[in-house]
Amino acid sequence: MGVTAICGINWGDEGKGRMVDYFAENADFVIRFQGGNNAGHTVCNNFGKFALHLLPSGIFNKKAMNIIGNGAVVNPEALIGEIRETEKVIGKIDNLMISERAHAVFPFHILLDEYEEERLGANKFGSTKKGIAPVYSDKYMKTGILAGDLLNKDYLSKRIKNNLELKNQIIEKIYLKPKVDVDEMIEWGYKYGCELKEYITDPIPVLREAVKNDKKILLEGQLGALRDIDFGIYPYTTSSSPIPGYASAGSSIPPYEIKRIVGVMKSYSTCVGEGPFVTEIFSEKADSIRTKGKEFGASTGRPRRIGWFDAVSSRYGCLISGATEIAITLLDVLSGEDELKICVKYRIGDSSTEKFPTTEKLYASKPEYISMPGWKEDITGIRNFYDLPKAAQNYIIKIEELIKVKIRYISVGPNREQLIKV
Ligand code: GDP
Ligand code: MG
Secondary structure, eight states: OOEEEEEESSSSOSSHHHHHHHHHTTOSEEEEOSBOTTOOEEEEETTEEEEESSSOTTTTOTTSEEEEOTTBEEOHHHHHHHHHHHHHHHOOOOSEEEETTSEEOOHHHHHHHHHHHHHHGGGOOOOOOSSHHHHHHHHHHTOOOBGGGGGOHHHHHHHHHHHHHHHHHIIIIISOOOOOOHHHHHHHHHHHHHHTTTTEEOOHHHHHHHHHTTOOEEEEEEEEGGGOTTTSSTTSSOSSOOSHHHHTTTTOOOGGGEEEEEEEEESSEEEOSSSOOTTEEOSHHHHHHHHHTTOBOTTTOOBOEEEOEEHHHHHHHHHHHTOSEEEEEOGGGGTTOSEEEEEEEEEETTEEESSOOOHHHHTTEEEEEEEEEOOOSOOTTOOSGGGSOHHHHHHHHHHHHHHTSOEEEEEOSSBTTOEEEO
16 A cells, blocks of 8 residues: 555645544554644544544554654644543553654744734734744744754753744844743753653654555645645745645655555635635625534634635645545535535636636636536435435536546545545
């Protein structure tokens, strides 16, 4: 089977957690390769319902080793909280590794995230305020603190002092807020480092062996392609790269080993936070889909913005992800809609395009829709494509035709078994 990457095709919240949980039943390794606890991956399985933020979605399979890769960023306090909460249900977690090279998120990263959103005011990004942009900024400024650094108090002290020398100037003089206490941060980092000691390690040797022995490895992306720092709707992106192209760098798996790329997309569109969203709908229709789909952020509880399926952005998401197959989710939510719209082109001024443009042009883009008939039936119990109402089959076939990638899985409910394999 080799290595499979499972990544979001749109703006995130496509149901990746749900799909990773499904694939993880037979996996040997599950690796989160980027992002932090700004993710909310919902998993509903035999153990119950979980919103995972940092733990890879394979944590419920005791036989699978779950790895938080070097490309991810870890808030140690938040991770310990998540481990303890999850352990209450599944027992002691001993199938977890945290790469010693993953960056640690400190309370001052969170403060900086908050202060910056406050400074931006009306121009804010809609940050989840988990310190993600500040910690990735530190990574590239080379002032960051690695998970492995938390275990060596002397070295940790040097790194924190070096980092806060500049940060405290910014906090005091630009944001006009009180300085961060250096010693407190050293104690904080060391305390949580010690608590996570059993998990912080170098996963590279284990992964090399795993690849050599053709173990089943899943790479779990967070968010979606349209939030990618390079290819997404910059600057309304995340601060890392959730596409499979980065999965190698963020995990140490050689790129040529990634043979299968499952793109996860929703059967309609949702988007959390700010930024252009061409197919957005506002009416009661949006409220009805939001309620049926329980479209409130798994991490933040924020109501998600709702839109019709966007074939222009989804095709682009597939393209830059290199998706070899698609899992389409939440089809059941569309039951009961009389009419379903699909955006097939964007109109910018006098011309139409099938190409997904940069943010500046996205603001000027208007959706060109085709209309498809809806269906009334409850489809949550269906497990065979040909048992779906004809209108639902046609909707899927039309989407497949437009995105030009084979749809292999159709999810008709949040539970592990509510899946149609095509
Ligand atoms: P992720 O961030 O991509 O893992 O997705 P989230 O967990 O943030 O959001 C997906 C939401 O949809 C969660 O509440 C899931 O339980 C739910 N979900 C996933 N697949 C389906 C589905 O096919 N039908 C329904 N009704 N809900 C689903
Ligand atoms: Mg989510």
